[in-house]
Amino acid sequence: MSSNKESVGGADNMSDDLVELSDEETVQIDGEESAKPTNESKENMDNSEDGQKRKCNSEAWTHFINIEVKEEGKMVKKHQCIHCKKRFTVQRTKTTSHLLRHLPKCTGIKRLKGKKGFINFQPSSSDNASEYNLNGGYDHMKCREIIAKMIIAHELPFSFVEYYWFNELMKYNNPFYQKVSRSTIRKDCMRVVEVEREKLKKVFKSVDMISITSDCWTSNQTVGYMCLTAHFIDSNWKIQKYIIGFSELAPPHNGEVISDAILECLIKWGIQDKIGTITLDNASNNDRAASILKNVFKGKGKLHFEDLFFHVRCCAHILNLVVQDGLGTIDCCLVKVREGVKYLRKTPGRLLKFGEIAITLGIPTRRSLCTDVKTRWNSTHRMLESAMHYKLVFQGYALRDSNFEWSPTDDEWARAEKVCKLLEVFLVATKLFSGTLYPTANLFLVEIYKVKKVITNAYESKDEFLNKMSAPMFAKFDKYWGEIGVLMSIASILDPRFKKLSVSWTFKKLYSADEVDDRVEDVIVKLKSLYEKYSDAFQMARASKYNSTSTSCVAQKNGEEEDFMTFLKTMPIETSQKSEVDVYLEEPSYIVLDNQEFDVLKWWGQSSSKFPVLSKMARNILSIPITTVASESAFSAGGRILDDYRSSLTKDMVELLVCGGDWIKSVSKATIQTLEQSAKEEENLEVQIPTSDEAFN
Structure with missing residues (x-):
């Protein structure tokens, strides 16, 4: 263990450079008297027989220290391994051969290297995890780099490296670890992020x-x-x-x-x-x-x-605006449920009485009672859904508590039920838009169609309330559908499972029969127009490469024959009557079995040799985020x-920590949470309904 000199209070006096731990550490060995190291330094602690001091340059001194122990009533010098604490006799000739022979068998070093017989953590899933192995010995600079990445990725304070128990842990794991200050690790973090920045710039090129x-x-x-x-x-x-x-x-x-x-x-x-x-x-x-x-x-x-x-x-923002317009029609019910849940959550006694009423009415209490966040409509939907489960309980509680003024009327409950049913399709679309893996744009057309279809059905409904509620939703969605519809349609066509079928099927359900063909053809025309632009750019790039290759061939020495494959690459492309788009659309759709996963990007990667131009266009379109x-x-x-x-x-340090954390997490394959998952973790939106005295525990 470290001495008390290595305390938290001394952290403020540390310099920007590495701060080495004291060499005068006390080591307590069980079953023996205390042993203390000698005062001589490793460079000149021993004298040779001729009285001359000699330097200890042996590799052994990296792993051993000199101590004095009491044997048979007198103090004797010993060499002690800093890894396994084993002691060795000091040779009269001051040789270290016996110490070096111990190192390959040292159990402490084996533990550091992860040999059998010791419990190891699971290997990292990082692609660059191999650079952190210990086969080459302990590297303190590499250790500092890992600590810097840990601080950035896990959003820890720079002063974390000065915590007493963190340093105790690091010193226990490796005696070679040297304590660093917050200023030093701050500079290390800046260097780590700068390295990641340069890597990313190369990727962008x-x-x-x-x-x-x-x-x-x-x-x-x-x-x-x-x-x-x-x-x-x-x-x-x-x-x-x-x-x-x-x-x-x-x-x-x-x-x-x-x-x-x-x-x-x-x-x-x-x-x-x-x-x-x-x-x-x-x-x-x-x-x-x-x-x-x-x-x-x-x-x-x-x-x-x-x-x-x-x-x-x-699209997520547009859906939110559409939903908020619909929720505005039942604002009175929302306020009552929201304030009623807040009132119940204030004391355990109210929740307990609420649960007892539910049991009396035969209503299961497994379901949580939720509150909401006004800016997150999906939490509002969850609040309404849970409240409707306890509809009769709300009414019963209002009869028993004169201070409870937030029980919705039957008409308000009926409206809330209609809205919840309408918004269920929005939930599916929002989960897709806010997904963990940020799905490609080919998946959105069908989900958006479902949303538009539900709004249209409500708008055309004979139910006066639904008709009135969906009118602003219909107008707002129709306002933006034209802008996002073309992108989603083209991306859906570039899915080999769908092609034109997804657009034709969707448009038939969205538009009248006399305008479906024209709308589908308009999407195909725009797709082919984009392809022609990509094809022209591809031909220009190939022509430029052809000219440079021809110039290099002319510059060859006299009598040197050019390679046949080089000549073959310089030949112009034979253009067929059909473009890659026509060939792609005429081929049958790719069939996927029910239990088979399909990766559209993998398919295009495998088909890039067959469709060199169209695959490049698909790469760019499928990467467009719509949220x-x-x-x-x-x-x-x-x-x-x-x-x-x-x-x-400072603003520069904030940018460094946010961007650097994102880059390091991407390299380490860290899981990216959805907004819904983050909301559940950061805010306590749900409360369990107690049914016994455990509410007061």
Whole structure:
């Protein structure tokens, strides 16, 4: 164990450099008298027989210390292994051969190297986990790097490295560990993030097109931040997302400020010419920012999808607006249920009485009673659903407690039931949009159709309440369907299981019979128009490569024959009458068995040799995010990093910790939580209904 000199109170006096632990540590061996190390240093602690001091350069001194122990009534010098605490006699010749022979058999070193006979943790799933093995011995700088990554990824304070018991643990695991200060680990974190930044820049250089999502957030210090996330499909046909900016946003947060901040971040990364789409919330300042950015990219001739879908509106946000319009029609019932649940949660006695009434009425009490968050409509739906389960209990409790004023009327309950049934399809779509793995755009068309179909049925219903409630929902959804419908339709066609069938089937259920064919043909025309642009770019790139190859062939030495394969690659492509789009659409759909999982990106990766142009286009379209969930999820981390105790962090350090944490988690394959999962963890929205005295325990 470390001496008391290694206390928490001395942390503030540490320098920015490594702080070595004291060599004068006391080691207590069970069953023997206390042993203390000698005062001589390792460099000149021993004298040779001729009286000359000699330096101890042997490798053994990395693993042994000199101590004095009491044997037969007198103090005797011994060599002690710092790993297994085994002692050896000091040779008169001062040789260390017997010490070196001990090292391969040392049980302490075997434990460090993970040999059999010791309990080991499961190996890391990280792709670069092999660089942290101990076969090459302990590397203190590598240990500091791992600690820095741990602090960034798990949002720990820099002072974590100065905690007394953390240092005790590290010293116990490896005596070579040296304590570091918060200033040192802060610099280590900056170096770690800078290394990850350079790696990511290299990745961006190999990507043809990047889609970005952005959202704004206000911290507990009322400081505005903008998060910018890059999305793309890598060379292995895996969808990737990285937070590339978490910058402070100067007020006012108008379109000009937002567009300037986004453009500045893109230029800093060198990807301003690779942006295909930008996904933003449905707000006027975001519309203005998207228009400014679109004008900039159009002026430079860098619009990847012509003028089709540069600005993508967040579907999750649109659904939220649609749902809020519907919930507004039963606002009175919402207020009563929300305030009633709050009233019941205030004391265990009220909840117990509520549970006893439920048992008397024969209503199961396994279901929790939920409250909601006004800005999260799915929590409002959950609150209403749980309240309707206890509908009769609410009425019975109001008769027994004169202070309870929040029991909805029968008409309000009926309306709430209709709304809940209507919103169930929204829940499925929202879970897909806010999914953990951020699914590709080919999956959204059918789910959006279900939402639109439910709203249309309610709008055309003879039920006066449903008709009135769905009118604003129908108008708002129809306003944005035209913008997102084309993107979803083209992405769905690029799914080999669906092709034109998904669009034809969906449009038949959404539009009248006389306009279905025209709408389907319009989508196909836009798909082929995009393909022609990609084909022209592909031919130009090939021609450029052909010209460079021809020039190199001319420059060859006289008499040197060019390789036949090189000549073959320079031959122009023979264009057939049918394009890749026509061939793809005419082939039968890919059949997937019921128990078989299908990866659309893997399919296109395997088919890239057959469809070289169309696969490149599919890579870019399928990577387009239709929600800002990836950017919004960063605000949970931002809220934890910028808590009340760390509000003095500079804006550069906040960006470093948020972005760096995202990069390190991506490398370590850490699980990305959905917004719904985060909400459940951060807020106590549910309360169990007690039915006995356990409510007071």
